[in-house]
Amino acid sequence: MSLVLANCNLIDCVTEGVRPNSTVTVDNGRILSVRTGGESAPPDGATSDEIIDLAGAYLLPGLWDVHIHPEYPNPPGTTVPQLTAWFGQNLMRGLTEAGVTSVRCAGAGHFMDVAWKRAFEDPSGPAGPTVYACGHFLTTTGGHFLTSGHALECDGPYGFVEAIRNQIKNGVDHIKLNLSGGIMGPFWDRHLDSFLLPQEIEAAFTLCHQRSIPVMAHATNPVAVKAAILLGANSVEHGYDMDEDCITGFLEYGTWYVPTLGITHLTPSQADNEWERSYCERKALAPDLVRRAEAAVDQHRSWFQTALEAGVKMALGSDVLPLRDSALLELGLWVKDGATPWQALTAATRNAAELCGVGSDVGTLEPGKRADMIAVAANPLNDIQNLRQLQVVFKNGRLVADHRF
Template sequence: MHVVLTHANVIDCVNPEPMPDASVTVQDGRIVEVRSGVAPANADAQVIDLQGAYLLPGLWDVHIHPEYLAATGANVVEQTVQFGRRLIECLDSGITGLRCAGSAHFMDVAWRDAFNSGQVIGPRLFASGYFLTTTGGHFLTSGHARECDGPYGFVQAIREQMKHDVDHIKLNLSGGIMGPSWDRHWHSFLLDEELRAAFAICRQREFKVMAHATHPGAVKAAIELGAHTVEHGYIMDDACIELFLKHGTWYVPTLAISHLTPDQAGDEWEQRYVRERNLSHDLCCRADAAADEHRKWFQRALGAGVKMALGSDIRPLKDAALLEMGLWVKDGATPWQTLVAATKHAAEVCGVGEELGTVEAGKLADLMVVADNPLANIQHLRQVLMVFKEGHLVVDKRV
């Protein structure tokens, strides 16, 4: 298959300035050339004139969960089917890559394998299986938690996750904003011996740890024990920032968790999300109380040059990454920083940076086309015209 995309403004997510009136040539699922001007095409090539639209890598969301359907009484089959539908819908928004942060019944593993086999067209998915917490731990009502106790309880659970062929291990070191009264984000949940054992078996088996860590003690423990990513970081301190930089640990801030409440919602998309999500008054108060501190440490990490990738931790999945990107810009990131976090950096977090995340020759052609420049306004990412997966046009919204 040979496709030539011409007259494009290419945002390659390597260079901060778009390449105007450029062409991208794709063959057998890979980008073979990115050049200024019109590329020559052979007789069997499909030539698509983008007429000045903006071509960029597909977006990623590196902190997702399935819908919390277990609480509704939905059975495993219903939950799994609904999750697959929501994943496939992500392509409509230009989201071509996802990393799961907790999923019941290993449904993320099943859908990852279905997508990878080509049986179903969907985004790339990196699976965690259940997230692991303690008895009485974080977010038990989600249905995605597995409760563990004691060093060997965690070791056994992690080995079972590995047996089910997950891509990474999700550990919840602390509480959260969204939870019952005893589930608080300034509390640690694991004992030191539980933490050491959990990280030791992951190191021994060469599995990356995705660490839910929400206060300075948990963040520092996660980094020092070798976490690949730290999720949330609602409360941090200067020592946390220094450790991020020293160890090269990735930070996924998930601003949406503390920022999307009725008192904080700004634009029309945030306001619609808040209406539809309809969080309880108590959870809105908890989020509002945490927002300023969360914002401060996001800004400190960004300014210090901590490696950061974009993950939302909210639903519906097809809107979540776009909402999170808007919050990054609102909190002081440039559209360029935000876009790189949702493409190049997100692919690197998932270990596929050499294959995906930028528009460069040799990489897989997971691409999106939008009508206007997202570097001028990040909300222009909502103007999706086309989405490609490995060079195949999987979404076409052109009139």
């Protein structure tokens, strides 16, 4: 069955700008045609029940968040079924309330992400985003973010090898390796410290390359970032502190950078709009974690700006919750730190799809692409916050949310 979206302002995330008076036709979940200019009448033969008049709304690809986790921390006594249900609800609300049509997980205990990936792939199942799953993230004993419930502690080359093989057996799409510490952790978990021994890192990367599975590398200091790039990571997450050799490495090796600005930027003293203030109030970070975030923010911002100016390949991931807010908050931070709305928007659509290896299938509005689309009331290229004026969401060409009335 065909679906015709008439009378829209098209942002295809291929060519910068808006294409007014556009009509997009979808058939069997894929974009069949895009017509622009002149009358925005639907194609000949289309029946009225197959036509949605978008009345000048801005149609663009669905948003991505390529660094997510399930909820944490959790109340004492919370069960795995409860956690799994909450994660699914979070994913579904991200789709219908924010237009996040695809996500890449950065760590989920009990393979919750694999479970929901399979549920959403079932045509008879619930509507949810496309999920790229990683299962647990792999760290060392005394490693990063152990309190999350999503970490798996490994030691020695064969400890990592065994864990990676088990992850693959359980159906993950990529492997998340934590090469260093972070902002949000106890005294032993600091972002300037690297955790893995050389032989552990090399064994892990060797096996991942042998099995042709991408590596998502948590790397937060120059030593860890350069190790991840040189060993062939698909992406580097965070990069709070880097150096010029890191930037050179990104460009030389074509490694993706996912900066997750929210981790250092979203503190009460830095929040300067209603959405950021609301997030900080709900999050209620401990004073020590606020100090650690703010101590790192200037370097983080500077290296984000340097990478952006240098032309490093970058995609948008938030590392914050819930998904109905995460990508929107991160998009705002990108623009606040100097990205144009176009750069931020393509990072959350086209670039994110390319990072996940599916850029030829989704992430832009072109004939033949999967019809993951959203429409908003006002132009996000004028103000990125206009993405919050969500009107409709389409997943695989199916209308899954309508906020127009």
